[in-house]
Amino acid sequence: MSSKSAPVQGGFRFSQLIYDTRYRSNTIQTVALIALMALIWWLVNNTLTNLEASGKGLGFSFLTETSGYDINQHLLEYDARDSHLRASLIGVLNTLLLAFMGCVTATIVGVFVGVLRLSKNWLIARIMTVYIEMFRNIPVLLWILIVFGVMIEIMPTPRDFRGDNPAASMMLFDSVAITNRGIYIPEPLFSRPIGDVSFFPKSSMRFDVSLELVAFLIALGAGIFASGRLKRRADRIQNETGDRPTTWWQRTVCVVVLPVLVLIACGFHLGYPELKGFNFQGGTYMRNSLIALWLALSLYTAAFIAEIVRAGIMAISKGQTEASLALGISPGRTMSLVVLPQALRVIIPPLISHYLNLTKNSSLAIAVGYMDITGTLMGITLNVTGREIETVLLVMLIYLSISLSISAVMNVYNNRVKLVER
Amino acid sequence: MKKSTFFGAFAAAAMAVGFATAGTLDDVKAKGFLQCGVNTGLTGFATADANGNWDGFDIAVCRAVAAAVLGDPKAVKFTPTTTKSRFTALASGEVDMLSRNTTWTFSRDVDLKFTFAGINYYDGQGFMVPKELGVSSARQLDGATICIQTGTTTELNLADFFRVNNISYEPVPIETNAEAQAQYLARSCDVYTTDASGLAATRATFEDPSAHVVLPEIISKEPLGPLVRHGDNQWGDIVRWTLNALIAAEELGITSANISEMSSAPTSNPEINRMMGTEGSLGEMLGLSADFAKNAIAAGGNYGEIFERYVGENTPLGLSRGLNAQWTDGGLLYSPPFR
Structure with a gap:
């Protein structure tokens, strides 16, 4: 008892900030924070000063200027007389479209592959293993280029559909045309x-x-x-x-x-699409770049999701399955009613980060000429206006907002499926 | 330690000579080589061989400037730049000059703050199509799929042309010339559009160049030339007058064959003498040696020789002089006088 130090008498002394354990951590944190802020301030200030010195002040007025370029895939009405802001919006929508299609397909394929990899059928389980290892271990850019290369080299050109004895013909009662420029559907x-x-x-x-x-x-x-x-x-x-x-x-x-x-x-x-002039006209045109990106990104991400799903399923104790089977519930319903609902709480959190990855990987679109936000705002707009810092900042902000929105939505879902704890 | 001594000595030397600012010229002299931004690869204009030696029409300008400044046409390091990275590379000081078939436009000059030192190739945007399509005019391209190299003035010209003619098209933006070739040859695009010289260069690499035609329409003016950063007028002048020296040399009949003879002693033509440094002090005015123009011309010959060697009618590109002939031959090349 006597070893307990007596409370410090008298007023506060500055040396206490370092020697008194009650204050020391606060002191260190404050100093570190000030240093960090000073570093950030220096970086920002340095950038602004140098921009000013090179005669290019930071400004976003270029967004309202006429863009002057065309974008092939525009979900909203757009032409070259619209502003750079409009062009950016078109790019954002293209990014979102690709991310949405990719996430949905990757989830469906991933869940199937993950479940099938656990199949008792030797051949199916091995094929799924090969698929997962192939896609997971090769960079996604290569997959995008491979899919795109295969499409443009192997698929018939629109010209092949012409003539009395054409080299290629449309499918499904003349409603779908698969060409090396993309797929035309009704x-x-x-x-x-x-x-x-x-x-x-x-x-x-x-x-x-x-x-x-x-x-x-x-x-x-x-x-x-x-x-x-x-x-x-x-x-x-x-x-x-x-x-x-x-x-x-x-x-x-x-x-x-x-x-x-x-x-x-x-x-x-x-x-229905019809061959007119150089290309098919009418119908919905899914461009080869969109298809290549969609397939490559979703198959690539699906390989990761499959592993997450497998981990989630294996995390559920075998007793659960056995109990369910003992009650006479079929294996399929056991999976969908007993195992998967419990596995979801293991699966969802890592799944979120793979959705985010897919969204960010969609910025590789420029490799095949898909006009997403990197292609419009950070590509042509940057070149036409020469506003590097502003466009890159905007694109960072846009990706950040998209990613945070996806996280927010998925977290809401996660809260609904996670184990209720008391 | 060694470095700081060197810089100290250099700073002292610089102050002793009395340079007001450490400009690009001093940087280049201090480095001992010129850093030149060039195309990543365009037949005839800028190509690197297996050993990394660069050669071509745009490269010759870099070599001439290096020869004028440092007296050695080999004292150049090349930075391959894409259409997207080129301006950043120049603005950030990564390269001292850009000689990379870059179009001189108002906004690049004024808004991006570059100084175009002149025009070394008068170009225009054209279209290339496979002959079997039977297209004879760009106005027949309604609905066609067109491959464009992105990050250039090309896509803006294209949008204007098709809007003016009220016809539709499907643009396919592509990052590099090589990818554009692959897509065009796979018939993923009907048409490839870029500067006419670039089309000729691309077509020259095809297995069967005669199966492709360049359409007669030239839809834009594309004056291509070397450029430098705003604000360093001395360096801008050096590049400008090196280029002018190459052009003037052709007009005055100075070639790589007769240059040593012409520069050894004053000739009867005073302008040649002023260029060769045997009369007057033009070189000193630029901050260079008196024989800067002689070195520049000796590096690869005059403009006409460079043109014939890399892109002229006897090369795979087979470009005729056209607008790029001397003004005396009905072209647009016109060097201001050396006086």
Whole structure:
């Protein structure tokens, strides 16, 4: 007891900041923080001073200037008379499209491959192993270039479809054309359109929303809602009586009939691609660059996701599966009802980072000439305006926002599936 | 230690001579070589052989400047630059000058703060198509897929041309000339567009160049020339007058064959004498030796010789002089007088 030091008497002395353990860590942290901020300030100040000295002040007014270049794939209306800001928006949408398609495909393929790698079938399990090791261990840029190279060298050119005895022909009742420039598929058209609603007309952010699409989505939503009600009713009856009423056809009708009615009302039909002049015209054109990136990025990421899924499944104790099988539940339902729901909480957190990786890897798009945000804002806009710092800063900001948004959404989902702890 | 002594000595020397600023010229002299930004590879204009030796029409300008400044055409180090990296490389001081078929435009000169030292090739954007398509004019290209090298004025000219003619096209942006060739040859694009000289250079590397035609339309003015950073006028003058010396030499009949004879003693033509340094003090005015122009011309010959050697009619490119002939022959090459 006597060894306990007496409380310091008297006022605060500056030496206490270093010698008193109560303050020392605060002192060190404060000094480190000041040093860090000084370093950042120096970097920023140095950049600004040098920019000023070279006669290029930091400024973003170039964004409102006319871009002057065309972009092949534009999800919103765009031409060379639009501003650089509009061109950047088109680029962002192309990035998002690629990221979305990639993430969805990678997840589906990844889950299948991950599950199949655990299959008892020797051949299937080995094939999946080979696939995973092949894709995981070769840089994704090479995969993109390989897929793209194979597409442009092996697929027929649009010219091959011409003539009386063409070297290539369209597939699926003349509705799909696969060429080395991309794939043309039928597009949805409406003979009795309801019209469009324009948002922010005349600004760089303008966009139109097709009312047919809105009506279709509302009908689909209503159908899904009704189907949910039917399911809950069936659950209730099952809980009360033990008998589950047959609902599958009612639910199918709910989900399918309403949207189909809307489509018929609007006069839905397909527009088929046709060979006209140099290229196919009409239909939806999926460019070779988009397909190459989509395939390469999703197959590459799927290999990682497959491993995560496998790890997640193996993390669930074998007893769970055995108990489920002992209850007479089929292996397929055991997987979907018992194992996967529990595995998800192991799977989701690393899955998020692979979605982020895929999104960031999409910036390799310029290698095959896909006009994503790196191709528009950080590519042609940078070149035309010569604003390196500004464009790179903007692109960093855009990728940061996209990644943080994906994280936020996935974290919400993770909170829903994770183990509830008390 | 050694370095700081060297810098100290150099600084003292610089002050003793009385240079107001340590400009690019001093940097180059101190380094002992010229750092020149060039194309990553364009037949006839800039190509590196297996040993890393660069050669070509744009390279010759670098060598002439090195010879003028340092007296040695071999004292050049080349930095291959893409269309996207070239301006950053020059602005950041990574290279001393850029000789890389770069178009002189208003915004590059004024907004990007570069000084174009002159024009060494008058070019224009053209289109190349396979002969079997049967296209004879660029106006027939409605709906065609067009490969463009991205990061150039090309895509802007293209957008303008198609808008003015009210026809549609599908642009395929591509990073380098080699990739563009691969896509064009695989018929992933119907058309390849870039500067007409670049088209000729690309076509020269094809297995069967005669199966491809360059369409008659030239849709833009592309004056290509070497450029330097704004703000160092002395260095800008050196590059400008080295280029002018090559052009003037052709006009005055100075060739690599007769240059030693012409520079050894004053000739009857005073302008030749002033260029060769046997009369007047033009070299000193530039901060160079009196025989800077002689060295520049001796490096690879006059403009006409360089043109014929790398891109002229007897080379695979087979370019005719056209606009690049001397003004006396109906071309646009016109060097201001050496006076």
